[in-house]
Amino acid sequence: MDNQRVTSSMFDTDELVINMGPQHPSTHGVLRVVLRLDGERVVDADVVIGYLHRGIEKLCENRDWTQIILLTDRMDYVAAATNNLGYCETVEKLMQLEVPRRAKYIRTALAELQRLASHLVWLGTHAMDIGAVTVFLYCLRERELILDLFEEYCGARLTYNSMRIGGLPGDLPPGWDRKAREICDLVDEKVVEYEQLLTQNRIWLERTRGVGVISAADAVAMGFCGPPLRASGVYRDVRVDEPYAAYEELQFDIPIGAAGDTYDRYLVRLEEIRQSTRIVRQALDGLPDGPVMGKVPRLIKPPAGETYHAIESPKGELGFFIVSDGKSLSPWRFRVRPPSFTNLQLLPKLVRGHLVADVVALIGTIDIVLGEVDR
Amino acid sequence: MGEAIAFYSLAALILGLGLAVITARSTVYSVLFLVANFLCVAMLYVLLRAEFLAVIQVLVYAGGIVVLYLFVVMLVNLKRGPEDHADPRRRDRLGLAMAGLVFGQLLAVAIYAFWPSQATGGASATAARGIGNVEQVGHALYVEYLVPFEVASVLLLVAMIGAILLAKREL
Amino acid sequence: MIDYVVIPLVQIAILLVGVLTAVAYLVLLERKVQAWVQVRLGPMRVGPHGLLQPVADIVKLLVKEDITPARADKWIYTLAPIIVLVPALIVFAVIPFGQSVTLFGVSIPLYIADLNIGLLYIVAVASLGVYGTILGGWSSNSKYPLLASLRASAQLISYEVAVTMTLVSMILVAGSLSMVEIVEAQQAQGWWFVFLQPVAFFIYFVGGLAETNRAPFDLPEAEQELVGGFHTEYSGIRFALFFLAEYANMIVISAIATTIFWGGWLRPFPSVEFLAFLDWVPGWAWFIAKTMVFLYVFLWVRATLPRYRYDQLMRIGWKVLIPLAIANVIVTAAWKVLVAG
Numbered sequence: 084m085d086n087q088r089v090t091s092s093m094f095d096t097d098e099l100v101i102n103m104g105p106q107h108p109s110t111h112g113v114l115r116v117v118l119r120l121d122g123e124r125v126v127d128a129d130v131v132i133g134y135l136h137r138g139i140e141k142l143c144e145n146r147d148w149t150q151i152i153l154l155t156d157r158m159d160y161v162a163a164a165t166n167n168l169g170y171c172e173t174v175e176k177l178m179q180l181e182v183p184r185r186a187k188y189i190r191t192a193l194a195e196l197q198r199l200a201s202h203l204v205w206l207g208t209h210a211m212d213i214g215a216v217t218v219f220l221y222c223l224r225e226r227e228l229i230l231d232l233f234e235e236y237c238g239a240r241l242t243y244n245s246m247r248i249g250g251l252p253g254d255l256p257p258g259w260d261r262k263a264r265e266i267c268d269l270v271d272e273k274v275v276e277y278e279q280l281l282t283q284n285r286i287w288l289e290r291t292r293g294v295g296v297i298s299a300a301d302a303v304a305m306g307f308c309g310p311p312l313r314a315s316g317v318y319r320d321v322r323v324d325e326p327y328a329a330y331e332e333l334q335f336d337i338p339i340g341a342a343g344d345t346y347d348r349y350l351v352r353l354e355e356i357r358q359s360t361r362i363v364r365q366a367l368d369g370l371p372d373g374p375v376m377g378k379v380p381r382l383i384k385p386p387a388g389e390t391y392h393a394i395e396s397p398k399g400e401l402g403f404f405i406v407s408d409g410k411s412l413s414p415w416r417f418r419v420r421p422p423s424f425t426n427l428q429l430l431p432k433l434v435r436g437h438l439v440a441d442v443v444a445l446i447g448t449i450d451i452v453l454g455e456v457d458r
Numbered sequence: 459m460g461e462a463i464a465f466y467s468l469a470a471l472i473l474g475l476g477l478a479v480i481t482a483r484s485t486v487y488s489v490l491f492l493v494a495n496f497l498c499v500a501m502l503y504v505l506l507r508a509e510f511l512a513v514i515q516v517l518v519y520a521g522g523i524v525v526l527y528l529f530v531v532m533l534v535n536l537k538r539g540p541e542d543h544a545d546p547r548r549r550d551r552l553g554l555a556m557a558g559l560v561f562g563q564l565l566a567v568a569i570y571a572f573w574p575s576q577a578t579g580g581a582s583a584t585a586a587r588g589i590g591n592v593e594q595v596g597h598a599l600y601v602e603y604l605v606p607f608e609v610a611s612v613l614l615l616v617a618m619i620g621a622i623l624l625a626k627r628e629l
Numbered sequence: 630m631i632d633y634v635v636i637p638l639v640q641i642a643i644l645l646v647g648v649l650t651a652v653a654y655l656v657l658l659e660r661k662v663q664a665w666v667q668v669r670l671g672p673m674r675v676g677p678h679g680l681l682q683p684v685a686d687i688v689k690l691l692v693k694e695d696i697t698p699a700r701a702d703k704w705i706y707t708l709a710p711i712i713v714l715v716p717a718l719i720v721f722a723v724i725p726f727g728q729s730v731t732l733f734g735v736s737i738p739l740y741i742a743d744l745n746i747g748l749l750y751i752v753a754v755a756s757l758g759v760y761g762t763i764l765g766g767w768s769s770n771s772k773y774p775l776l777a778s779l780r781a782s783a784q785l786i787s788y789e790v791a792v793t794m795t796l797v798s799m800i801l802v803a804g805s806l807s808m809v810e811i812v813e814a815q816q817a818q819g820w821w822f823v824f825l826q827p828v829a830f831f832i833y834f835v836g837g838l839a840e841t842n843r844a845p846f847d848l849p850e851a852e853q854e855l856v857g858g859f860h861t862e863y864s865g866i867r868f869a870l871f872f873l874a875e876y877a878n879m880i881v882i883s884a885i886a887t888t889i890f891w892g893g894w895l896r897p898f899p900s901v902e903f904l905a906f907l908d909w910v911p912g913w914a915w916f917i918a919k920t921m922v923f924l925y926v927f928l929w930v931r932a933t934l935p936r937y938r939y940d941q942l943m944r945i946g947w948k949v950l951i952p953l954a955i956a957n958v959i960v961t962a963a964w965k966v967l968v969a970g
Binding site (some may be wrong): 286 | 669848
């Protein structure tokens with residue numbers, strides 16, 4: 084139409100550059116996103132991280148192998164037990180240590196309970212960002228019970244230090260497994276409630292369906308991992324592909340999505356909650372007797388060499404690459420492959436073309452923890 | 459007596475606000491004085507017992523049309539800060555000449571209206587029939603002046619469609 | 630003289646005090662209701678069970694430092710909250726809380742003015758409230774609050790159209806613009822109008838949610854909004870006025886819904902003789918009870934539903950509610966001409 088000359092100069096809009104964060108209620112930590120907007124649409128996003136960098140990897144080079152477990156807690160602080168697990172298993176792999184079966188089962192139960200807690204936090208904050216504030220309180224109510232359980236076991240609610248190289252610090256307190264089972268039953272009931280509030284809610288569907296679509300090819304090419312990868316239709320889960328702890332002996336399903344949008348990522352994580360309760364129950368049912376700590380030398384000094392070991396944390400594939408020089412009491416190089424870091428790479432691609440109001444939903448759907456991203 | 463006081467004060471307000479509209483230093487102030495002006499005119503209607511017209515004046519003019527004026531003023535001036543709304547073109551000589559021409563025309567019309575003539579007689583009779591009444595207005599609009607009403611609606615529809623066409627970049 | 634001046638003045642005084650207290654306690658009620666839905670308790674410290682919390686809030690807002698942004702327009706900065714609050718309050722002049730009450734031998738009507746164009750008055754006055762929103766954002770002298778305020782006011786005027794259309798259908802059903810006569814028509818026809826016009830009520834209520842910027846239509850003022858909402862730069866008493874206006878508007882919408890759709894001061898089933906024993910409850914008690922129910926629904930909806938994105942919000946207003954409302958008017962008019970006569 085020939086009217087461009089009349090209108091475009093009068094209502095011309097330049098590109099707005101808006102800064103979101105690092106202090107912002109919805110960036111889930113100290114994340115800074117610089118958005119370039121054309122009107123209401125996001126043209127590009129630039130993610131600035133590093134606000135929570137504490138130099139953990141370097142610190143580890145000056146701590147001995149057992150002390151490092153304390154530091155790993157503080158990376159993905161929402162899911163500390165899985166960090167512990169990943170690190171301990173990597174060192175055990177380096178030292179070729181045998182972990183007793185009982186320890187493996189308990190570790191599995193702890194990791195899955197941790198997955199529950201992490202996904203509950205994710206669901207609560209994600210729903211709250213989109214406006215359903217009540218779900219946040221409900222999820223946290225259940226998470227409190229899980230934290231109480233952990234407190235009974237290892238004395239802390241957030242930074243657990245719950246595993247040791249070669250096994251566990253101690254056995255389960257009496258009555259713990261009964262409580263864990265009750266909590267699993269409760270969570271299964273409550274998930275039905277969350278679904279009633281959200282899954283078929285028209286507003287929820289409109290805010291999440293078709294928002295932030297990542298195709299399977301893109302997901303694999305750009306390094307997505309964890310539930311977002313599975314939501315895009317890629318069958319990849321470290322617990323199945325490279326089993327660790329007791330996963331080989333347990334039965335569980337891996338939910339796979341189809342559309343790769345925010346709604347699918349929501350459904351996948353919700354189903355993972357159900358599968359986690361299933362795994363915990365199996366692990367506790369089949370708990371073998373025996374010691375919880377393997378034959379570990381008093382002084383932990385892995386032989387010279389390097390190894391990489393990955394586990395499936397609630398956020399995705401959490402990998403540890405450790406180099407030992409065989410002589411000192413600390414690792415020569417300690418490198419973490421945090422799932423949140425690689426998943427965050429896709430944020431610019433996710434938000435491009437969407438509206439400003441979607442950015443918050445998309446940051447939430449990747450499920451990042453800045454402690455992990457920045458270390 | 460009370461009515462006279464009310465009328466004269468309202469009239470003074472209306473004229474004063476009208477003057478303020480054209481002399482205000484910022485466009486947003488002009489729009490706000492215009493709103494106040496319309497509200498005073500609505501009060502005048504109430505004084506004339508034309509309550510329906512008063513409310514419609516507030517609803518349509520003050521509450522609808524001027525809101526859109528305000529939108530346009532604010533959006534168009536978005537690039538400049540709110541403090542430089544003063545328009546230097548107001549003191550233009552050509553503008554002054556044209557304003558003088560319009561004023562002369564209005565004066566001529568007013569003088570013609572007050573000159574004793576036959577045209578003014580019939581208008582007052584229909585005016586006395588209680589204008590504020592909703593039913594009377596409705597009757598007038600939908601029975602006596604139905605065709606002009608429909609034509610006006612179609613005109614508005616065309617204007618709306620035209621505005622949407624101009625504003626949308628792709629259809 | 631007494632009828633013209635004294636009684637209305639007393640009524641106005643009572644109404645203002647009542648409405649402002651109601652608004653203050655509505656804020657507390659919102660926090661409490663949200664808290665109970667979210668498995669927690671809400672304010673509990675100030676006064677027994679937190680009942681004196683509104684007092685604390687008002688005192689806090691009043692003693693806060695009076696800040697005006699550096700290059701903001703001082704007049705408009707102060708005027709904006711007033712422009713939002715005044716229409717919300719003067720609408721109450723035509724809302725009938727009951728028929729009349731006899732005190733000391735004098736019959737006092739429970740409404741300040743029964744305008745024969747009452748409903749139109751409400752719509753006209755409500756449409757003036759938009760200015761406060763626009764000017765609030767503009768006077769902050771910053772691009773982002775201005776854009777946010779323009780969006781909020783665009784939302785307001787869009788939903789105003791749908792709401793006005795539903796009120797038009799109600800005028801058709803009731804046959805009058807006067808609020809008191811609408812309630813009396815419900816008594817005469819024996820039905821609360823919501824049973825005759827459920828679609829109109831639904832559109833009205835959803836439009837009311839959008840007009841008061843309440844969830845699920847509260848994106849313009851959500852904390853997650855990247856660009857600050859239109860009352861970013863406001864603090865202290867001015868912010869309090871914006872806040873009060875929002876809650877006063879909620880009460881207005883509920884009161885109008887009660888009057889027009891749910892029988893005002895009438896008891897349930899006003900024409901059924903069998904239930905006449907319910908008449909010992911005075912009309913104004915029914916009115917307040919019904920208004921409270923709607924206010925509760927407002928709060929309930931906020932605690933439960935996620936919020937719509939702005940473009941989805943506008944789409945619903947223009948593409949769903951307005952056509953539905955217009956269709957409702959056409960159907961009602963056709964029914965009135967063909968059936969009711």
